[in-house]
Every structure is written in C-alpha cells, then in structure tokens.
Amino acid sequence: MTKDNTGPDNGNKWGETPDEDGKSKAAEDHASSEFALPELIAGLERLDRVYANEAVPPSLGELQAQLIAASERHRRRMLREWLLFWLISLFLLGFSLLAITSAPPLYWMVQGLIPIAGIIALVMRLGRKGRGEWR
Amino acid sequence: MSDEESQIIRKAQRGDRQALAQLLQNHYSFMYKYLLKLTMDPALAEDVTQDTIVRCMEKIALYNGSSSFSSWMITIATRLYIDRMRRRSREEEWIRREQGIRSIRWRFEAQGEEWSDVLDALSRVPLPQRIALLLKHYYGYSYSEIGRILGIPEGTAKSRAAYGLRQLREELKEDDEG
Amino acid sequence: MKEHSNLPLWAWVVLAVLLMTQGTLLFRAARDLGRWRWFWGLWGMTTFPLPTILYLLFVVFPEHRRKQKDITEQDKKIRK
Structure with missing residues (x-):
C-alpha cells in the first residue's frame, strides 16, 4: 500500500511530514482520501453543466460531410506517401543490385548494420517510454 | 458493449460512412467533455475533438474490441493532445492554460454557476x-x-x-x- | 562473390521482382499496424529474406501473442 505514494518527485516536494512512515502514512491517506476528491468530482460535473451546449454532437449530415472531406485528404496523403516510397525504393533497389555485383563487402556490411541500428533505435524508444517521459 | 454498438462498429469498419458518423455522434459528447476536463481549455478541447474524429476514421479498421470503444477513443484523444503539448514550449503552455482557465471562469460567472x-x-x-x-x-x-x-x-x-x-x-x- | 555477376539475366529479374514484392508487402503490412513502415519497407527493398524473417519475429509474432493475451484476459473477466 505504501508503494502507492512513491511518485516520481517524492521526497523533494512533499516536505510536510518527511519522516512519517507506515501506520501514520496510511492513516493520513485514509483521512485525506475524503479530502479534495468529492470537490473535484463536483467541480468537474459543474464544468460539464456549464459547457453542455458545446458538448452537443453535430448532426449526422455535418459529421458525414466532415468524414468525407477527411477521407479525401487521407487518400491524397496516402497516395503521395506511396509515390514517395516507390521513388526512393527504385533508387535503393538499383543501388543494392549494383552493390551486390560490384562491392559485396560494402553491401553485406550495410546489411549487417541495418538491423543493429534498428535494435538500437528500438531500445532507445522503449527506454524513453518506460521512463514515461514525453518532453 | 451492447450488441447494437458492436454491429455499428462492424459496419463502420467495413467502410459504411453513415454507420461511422452515427458511432462518432454517439460518443461525441463524452469525448468533448473528457477533453475539456483534460485540457481545461474549451477552444483546444474543440480542436482536439475534431482531430480525434479524423484519426478515429483513419484507424477504425485497427480497432479490435480488446477495449471498449469509448476507451479506444480516449486513447486516441489523449495521445493527440499529448502530441500537441509536446510541440509547445512551457511558456506557451502556461499562457494557454491561463487563458483557458480564465475563459472557463468567465463562462461560469456568465451562467451564474459558482466557481470551484x-x-x-x-x-x-x-x-x-x-x-x-x-x-x-x-x-x-x-x-x-x-x-x-x-x-x-x-x-x-x-x-x-x-x-x-x-x-x-x-x-x-x-x-x-x- | 564473383559468381553474382555471372548470374543469368532472368535471375536478376527474379531477384528484383522478389525484392520489390517483399518491400511493398512489408511497407503495407507495417503501415496498417502503425509500425515503422519506412524502415521495414525500404530495408525490404535491399535484401532477402532477412527483413521478412525479422518482421515476422519482431512484429507479427509479438502482436499475435498480445492478441492471445487480450483474449484470455477478457475470458477471465467474463467468467468472473
């Protein structure tokens, strides 16, 4: 249960009762579990009420028109991406066929480096995600 | 998830635009309210809602029913919002937040609702x-x-x-x- | 490695077609899953069959396992 309170910056900011532990912490938790939460929920419900008009969904026709416009944009973007992919691919394909014939050591070295680079990128990404950073 | 909803979802996944519009309309209010609470900025909530609708359309085929549709939408909306915030500097974020909260506060007063x-x-x-x-x-x-x-x-x-x-x-x- | 240049023309054509097919399929598959489409697609254009094998190993297989896990989790929830 005490693990519940180990926030990332714990200890630095929460300086009020630094050497409390175990029981007193749990007691404080219990007492304060009533503090702020009901207010929060009531406040957010009031917020919903005040913005009830904005939350009314648009008509089906409007939504459909929006979807059509968006799917058209999407289709165009995909087409552009596809063309770009093919263009780059043709160059790459040409280069690799050329490399296999004229410079095999270079070709195989590059082929070995690609998965290694991919794994490094993956590990870096997972590391960032695991620490939960997004800045 | 109700049978009716899963049926609409299946239709939408097969490319039925009317079903998709219906599905999004059903969840619109929930999503806007969620984003309003998340952003504390009515204008931004509106923008992200629009983005979410478009993204849901693009990704509807990827929805696999392992979570409820509303939490799938919340996932998309949250990530879009985080992406937006990532692109902003802290100062910009601070200014926008003050503006957002001020406009909400103003609206509370205008409607005679007590501020919290x-x-x-x-x-x-x-x-x-x-x-x-x-x-x-x-x-x-x-x-x-x-x-x-x-x-x-x-x-x-x-x-x-x-x-x-x-x-x-x-x-x-x-x-x-x- | 010299024997490569001695390959008959038809073998080169087959190789090119194979690479193009592989790259295209990988790009599309990775795009639909939202996973590094450019990496898989472009790498798939340069060599065979390592990209396909690694794609199956690193993307398809984990995805399959994740789905199985989701299904069993839901099963548990229903049975509760």
Whole structure:
C-alpha cells in the first residue's frame, strides 16, 4: 500500500511530514482520501453543466460531410506517401543490385548494420517510454 | 458493449460512412467533455475533438474490441493532445492554460454557476499526473487500463495518479492559505 | 562473390521482382499496424529474406501473442 505514494518527485516536494512512515502514512491517506476528491468530482460535473451546449454532437449530415472531406485528404496523403516510397525504393533497389555485383563487402556490411541500428533505435524508444517521459 | 454498438462498429469498419458518423455522434459528447476536463481549455478541447474524429476514421479498421470503444477513443484523444503539448514550449503552455482557465471562469460567472477552486488547482497539476488522476478518480479506470491508454507500465500509472492527487491537495491547501 | 555477376539475366529479374514484392508487402503490412513502415519497407527493398524473417519475429509474432493475451484476459473477466 505504501508503494502507492512513491511518485516520481517524492521526497523533494512533499516536505510536510518527511519522516512519517507506515501506520501514520496510511492513516493520513485514509483521512485525506475524503479530502479534495468529492470537490473535484463536483467541480468537474459543474464544468460539464456549464459547457453542455458545446458538448452537443453535430448532426449526422455535418459529421458525414466532415468524414468525407477527411477521407479525401487521407487518400491524397496516402497516395503521395506511396509515390514517395516507390521513388526512393527504385533508387535503393538499383543501388543494392549494383552493390551486390560490384562491392559485396560494402553491401553485406550495410546489411549487417541495418538491423543493429534498428535494435538500437528500438531500445532507445522503449527506454524513453518506460521512463514515461514525453518532453 | 451492447450488441447494437458492436454491429455499428462492424459496419463502420467495413467502410459504411453513415454507420461511422452515427458511432462518432454517439460518443461525441463524452469525448468533448473528457477533453475539456483534460485540457481545461474549451477552444483546444474543440480542436482536439475534431482531430480525434479524423484519426478515429483513419484507424477504425485497427480497432479490435480488446477495449471498449469509448476507451479506444480516449486513447486516441489523449495521445493527440499529448502530441500537441509536446510541440509547445512551457511558456506557451502556461499562457494557454491561463487563458483557458480564465475563459472557463468567465463562462461560469456568465451562467451564474459558482466557481470551484478545485478546477484552478486541477489545471495546475502537471499534465502526465493530471491525465492519470482524471482517468482514475473521475472516470474510474483501472491502473492497467490507464497504463494501456497512456502506453506506460501499470506501476507508473499508479504512481502518477497518486502523485497527481497529492499535488491537487497541495494546490488546494495553498489556495486556502493564500 | 564473383559468381553474382555471372548470374543469368532472368535471375536478376527474379531477384528484383522478389525484392520489390517483399518491400511493398512489408511497407503495407507495417503501415496498417502503425509500425515503422519506412524502415521495414525500404530495408525490404535491399535484401532477402532477412527483413521478412525479422518482421515476422519482431512484429507479427509479438502482436499475435498480445492478441492471445487480450483474449484470455477478457475470458477471465467474463467468467468472473
């Protein structure tokens, strides 16, 4: 249960009762579990009420028109991406066929480096995600 | 999930635009309200809602029913919002937040609704903790669901929610004292 | 490695077609899953069959396992 309170910056900011532990912490938790939460929920419900008009969904026709416009944009973007992919691919394909014939050591070295680079990128990404950073 | 909804979803996945519009309309209100609470900025909530609709359309085929449709949408909306915030500097974020909260406050007054300091306090909780706090204590998601929505481990979701709540209380106490 | 240049023309054509097919399929598959489409697609254009094998190993297989896990989790929820 005490693990519940180990926030990332714990200890630095929460300086009020630094050497409390175990029981007193749990007691404080219990007492304060009533503090702020009901207010929060009531406040957010009031917020919903005040913005009830904005939350009314648009008509089906409007939504459909929006979807059509968006799917058209999407289709165009995909087409552009596809063309770009093919263009780059043709160059790459040409280069690799050329490399296999004229410079095999270079070709195989590059082929070995690609998965290694991919794994490094993956590990870096997972590391960032695991620490939960997004800045 | 009701049978009716899963039927609409299946239709939408097969490319039936009317079914998709219906599905999005059903969830529109829920999504806008969620984004309003998350962003504390009505204009931004509106923008992200639009983005979410477009993204849902693009990704509807990828929805596999392993979570409810509404939490799938929340996942998309949350990630779009986080992406937007990532592109902003801290100063910009601060200015926007002040503007957002001011416009909400103004609206409260205009409608004769009593202002609640807890909303002020909530807007000052840092974004990662605020999201976890909302999802846990307002929407009642489990930590593993929150983890899946944010793409973080369950333990991180738990500590963020706890830290967010603690910070909210701190902010409220400061309000009381100051 | 000299024997490569002695390959008959038809073998070169087959190789090119194979690479193009592989790259295209990988790009599309990775795009639909939202996983590094450019990496898989472009690498798939340069060599065979390593990209396909690694794609199966690193993307398809984990995805399959994740789905199985989701299904069993839901099963548990239903049975509760």
